[in-house]
Amino acid sequence: MTKSSLAPLRPAIEVKGLQKRYKDQVVLEEVSLGVKPGEVYALTGPNGAGKTTLIRCMTGLAFPTGGEVTIMGRDVHNDGPRARANLGAVVEAPAKFYPQFSGSQNLSMHAQLAAMAPGTKKISRDRVREVLALLELTRMADRPVGQYSLGQRQRLGVAAAILAEPKVLILDEPTSGLDPLGIGLIHRIVTGLATSGCAVILSTHHLREIATYAHTVGILTGGRMVDSVDLRARQAAYRFRVDDPVAATQILSALPYVKKATTRTPYAIAHLGGESRVPDALSQLTSAGIRVFEASPDHFDLYEYYRERVEQN
Numbered sequence: 101m102t103k104s105s106l107a108p109l110r111p112a113i114e115v116k117g118l119q120k121r122y123k124d125q126v127v128l129e130e131v132s133l134g135v136k137p138g139e140v141y142a143l144t145g146p147n148g149a150g151k152t153t154l155i156r157c158m159t160g161l162a163f164p165t166g167g168e169v170t171i172m173g174r175d176v177h178n179d180g181p182r183a184r185a186n187l188g189a190v191v192e193a194p195a196k197f198y199p200q201f202s203g204s205q206n207l208s209m210h211a212q213l214a215a216m217a218p219g220t221k222k223i224s225r226d227r228v229r230e231v232l233a234l235l236e237l238t239r240m241a242d243r244p245v246g247q248y249s250l251g252q253r254q255r256l257g258v259a260a261a262i263l264a265e266p267k268v269l270i271l272d273e274p275t276s277g278l279d280p281l282g283i284g285l286i287h288r289i290v291t292g293l294a295t296s297g298c299a300v301i302l303s304t305h306h307l308r309e310i311a312t313y314a315h316t317v318g319i320l321t322g323g324r325m326v327d328s329v330d331l332r333a334r335q336a337a338y339r340f341r342v343d344d345p346v347a348a349t350q351i352l353s354a355l356p357y358v359k360k361a362t363t364r365t366p367y368a369i370a371h372l373g374g375e376s377r378v379p380d381a382l383s384q385l386t387s388a389g390i391r392v393f394e395a396s397p398d399h400f401d402l403y404e405y406y407r408e409r410v411e412q413n
């Protein structure tokens with residue numbers, strides 16, 4: 101393996117100490133975050149928390165009053181065209197299209213504009229057809245966009261954003277106004293893009309959905325990033341209902357693969373690093389004389405966690 105392949109991935113998009121004021125109103129205060137290639141970052145928070153303002157600053161649509169945003173190492177506000185050549189975004193959905201032209205014509209115009217950015221390659225007609233099919237819009241491709249439903253326009257917006265195969269994708273509330281199948285479609289597309297190395301940031305109010313596929317959730321309240329929740333670490337926990345939770349927690353915490361163990365009577369909760377460790381953890385408990393009545397994943401309730409965090413602030 102080469103040295104560079106062992107190096108930790110650098111964030112594809114990085115926000116450092118971002119500040120935004122409108123006259124004397126502070127809307128964003130020292131906001132920082134980083135999203136690496138292949139990660140999905142969900143941004144959430146109450147109405148008016150500053151999510152859209154943060155997204156507008158990250159995409160270069162608004163200028164911050166302090167701090168900086170870089171995409172693939174390039175400053176979005178001082179080196180805009182080259183930074184945005186790596187960016188696909190839908191801000192203020194549904195995106196604006198020419199209503200008299202078809203979805204396919206709108207995307208072709210979008211492709212021509214995208215190809216004018218420095219360092220970008222030409223987008224083929226096949227790619228236009230491919231993204232229309234991906235967003236399940238093939239049947240509508242030759243119809244004027246003026247005849248599209250809200251959900252279809254929203255999907256066309258995502259199609260335009262991913263057309264040039266961006267390294268960073270930013271979506272402001274991509275699933276609002278979509279039906280359940282449309283929501284599932286966006287989730288599959290976002291997951292697929294992340295698997296192929298894209299860094300994705302999306303804002304959402306749908307916590308229980310996002311908990312199933314986001315890697316990190318940033319909670320913004322009153323313009324401050326009050327928490328950044330690593331969902332992968334949280335969901336690797338297992339709970340054991342036992343006759344002596346305190347003793348069980350001590351036994352579990354001494355196991356070499358257990359990262360953290362806590363007691364939540366009647367359970368001992370342990371971060372095992374994967375379900376393949378469950379049989380060994382069970383046999384360690386039983387051989388120490390602990391009676392185990394149940395072992396199951398300890399699902400992290402993002403909604404409850406969010407409620408507590410927001411109420412504290």
Ligand SMILES: Nc1ncnc2c1ncn2[C@@H]1O[C@H](COP(=O)(O)OP(=O)(O)OP(=O)(O)O)[C@@H](O)[C@H]1O
Nearest residue numbers: 122123125127145146147148149150151152153154
């Ligand atoms: N152009 C502007 N001028 C003055 N204040 C603004 C402007 N744009 C946004 N704000 C204020 O900034 C704050 C954050 O707004 P923003 O739209 O970013 O919140 P949000 O988290 O996206 O909310 P929602 O969940 O309702 O979409 C609000 O108090 C809003 O009134």
